[in-house]
Amino acid sequence: MAEIGGGGGRGDGAADKAREEFFSEAQELVDGLGRDLLALDEGLKRGSTDPELINDVFRAVHTLKGLSGLFGAARMTGLSHELEDVLDDLRLGRIELGPNVLDLLFQAVELYARILAAEKGAQPEPAAEVEALLVALGQVSQHRAGGGAGLVAQYDLDPGLLGVLTEYEEHRLRTNITAGLALYRIRVRFALATIDSALDDLKAKTRPHGEIITYLPTGSGADIETI
Amino acid sequence: MRKVLVVEDSSSARAFVRAVLEDDAFAGPIGGCEVVEASCGFDAMRLLPRGPYALIITDINMADINGLELIHFIRKSEHHRSTPLIIISTLAGERDIERGLALGANAYLPKPFTPEQLRDACTRVMNAAVTPAAAGKGEK
Numbered sequence: 001m002a003e004i005g006g007g008g009g010r011g012d013g014a015a016d017k018a019r020e021e022f023f024s025e026a027q028e029l030v031d032g033l034g035r036d037l038l039a040l041d042e043g044l045k046r047g048s049t050d051p052e053l054i055n056d057v058f059r060a061v062h063t064l065k066g067l068s069g070l071f072g073a074a075r076m077t078g079l080s081h082e083l084e085d086v087l088d089d090l091r092l093g094r095i096e097l098g099p100n101v102l103d104l105l106f107q108a109v110e111l112y113a114r115i116l117a118a119e120k121g122a123q124p125e126p127a128a129e130v131e132a133l134l135v136a137l138g139q140v141s142q143h144r145a146g147g148g149a150g151l152v153a154q155y156d157l158d159p160g161l162l163g164v165l166t167e168y169e170e171h172r173l174r175t176n177i178t179a180g181l182a183l184y185r186i187r188v189r190f191a192l193a194t195i196d197s198a199l200d201d202l203k204a205k206t207r208p209h210g211e212i213i214t215y216l217p218t219g220s221g222a223d224i225e226t227i
Numbered sequence: 228m229r230k231v232l233v234v235e236d237s238s239s240a241r242a243f244v245r246a247v248l249e250d251d252a253f254a255g256p257i258g259g260c261e262v263v264e265a266s267c268g269f270d271a272m273r274l275l276p277r278g279p280y281a282l283i284i285t286d287i288n289m290a291d292i293n294g295l296e297l298i299h300f301i302r303k304s305e306h307h308r309s310t311p312l313i314i315i316s317t318l319a320g321e322r323d324i325e326r327g328l329a330l331g332a333n334a335y336l337p338k339p340f341t342p343e344q345l346r347d348a349c350t351r352v353m354n355a356a357v358t359p360a361a362a363g364k365g366e367k
Contacts, residue, residue, distance in 0.1 A: 018242035069339020164295040
């Protein structure tokens, strides 16, 4: 594991706390991954794939990659790196989610749990199994297809809005345009104190009608009450 | 005591950044560092009026308000438009990082980074922010 502090002061205790936090957060993320994959599996059996769920899985692996890198858990970083590539292809529509890919993702969850146990010194690292999975994941990424990158540019959209879209959000915008869906810009005023729950309400109300691509907060930044 | 706002949805990444910034190696030379943690973009917006901050550090890939939307908001705000701002994100989001810099972030630090790299990046953008003003004071 990497050394964080070293200069003394309040940082020493904080470094120990950070390492403990890493183990518990990584475990939570791996548990959540398992649940999300089960939900994806159920969806697949019904013939549907929830893009939001795939994005959640991507974000969990993305976080695990960043964290394992920070805390020096190299094998977890290596596995996350390859997984992230596959999940990025999945969420950006470059590959399809099928039973084979899902099976590899389930294997990854199991290996994450074993790597974590190894990091805590409880058992040896599953080196050979991780290597075998990395090879299989690498083969999945070779079958990716290209996206229709120029499509969004054909619409008269506010450049200020396009400038804050992440690559994933831009892909979702493109996918919805391709599907022939209309685009709407909704302006809402929220109290900052309750914005989380208010936004959850808004999401629940809009979900049957479409997908929220992005949020563009406006305000002075000095107003403590509303945005 | 300098106040730093850290916006990151991972609790252990926040704890990592806090540990580095509170360590004497960084906090000592600047007369102490108070780390304010925000676990999402909304938290950050709630905490922004409680500034001023000497530095803002933000992740990009977060739920609801992503880091780009937050940077856009911060740079539109007259109170925070010149606050030094660093993006911390993995290299997978290269295009997103480019957008963040275009929106007004001062630097980005790809994850994973070492404590030294984080310290150096923070010191660099904070110094760059105070140098012109300090130089200006000396001019007649």
